[in-house]
Amino acid sequence: MVPQPSTLLSFTHSPSLAPFAISVEEYLTQHPEYDGLAGGAMVFDSEDRLLIVQRAAHDSMPNLWEVPGGACDSTDESILHGVARELFEETGLRVRELRHLVGPGDGHVVFKTGRKGLIICKFTFEVDVESTGVVALDPNEHQNYLWVTEEDCKEYQVEREGNVVRFQFTTAAQQATVLEGFRLRKKANPIGR
Structure with missing residues (x-):
């Protein structure tokens, strides 16, 4: 992993996210039922459209779509820092603020990895970024x-420039999280919708 500039991880977060402002190790000690943690970032543009990314054809779950994110590492200062790092590595976008937890039920999704059979808990957050103007994908992870x-x-x-692009989410839980993100966004900003 390439070290990132300290400005990468200069962000604020809602007080409601304090339980995630702890290290991965600390969280896993409190929750021994999990082998690891992952984080996702829901980024909306000024038109309330959500950024989704297509997994690389050579990776697991090839060609499927998801919100940016990935494993929170033991070297991350906190779970929130892991989400900010993953978003930057995958898209080049810098988090300005982590707003709130998004997800069906209590906001976390638990799954078993295919390769090693590890039990992973994934948290997804709506985030505000410095700019949505330029998305720079890591081709080792995402292709579109x-x-x-x-x-x-x-x-x-979705129809873009006269072409219809069809997509499928990585899992039903990913789609449910995405739809919950839209619901929460409309609830928070009901005017004009």
């Missing part, structure tokens, strides 16, 4: 990106 609406996510397709 889209800005999508809630309707696009329900129809599994």
Whole structure:
């Protein structure tokens, strides 16, 4: 892993996210039922479209779509720092603020990895970034990106420049988290919707 400039991890977070402002080790000590943690970042643009990324054809779950994110590492200062790092590594976007937890039920999704059978707990957060202007994908992880609406996510397709792009989420839990993110966003900003 390449060290990132300290400005990468210069962000604020909502007080409601204090339980995630701890190290991965500390969280796993409190929750021994998990072998690891992962984080996802829901990034919306000024038109309330969500950024989704397509997994690389050579990676696990090839060609499927998800929000940016990945494993929180023991070297991350906190779970929140892990989410900010993953978003930067995968898209080049810098987190300005982590706003709130997003997810079905109590906000976490538990899954078993295919390769090693580890039990991973994933948290997804709505984040505000410095700019949504330029998305720079890491080709080792993702091959394409889209800005999508809630309707696009329900129809599994988006029309861009006269072309229809069809997409499928990595898991049903990923799609449920995405739809919950749109619901929470509308609830927080009901005017004009």
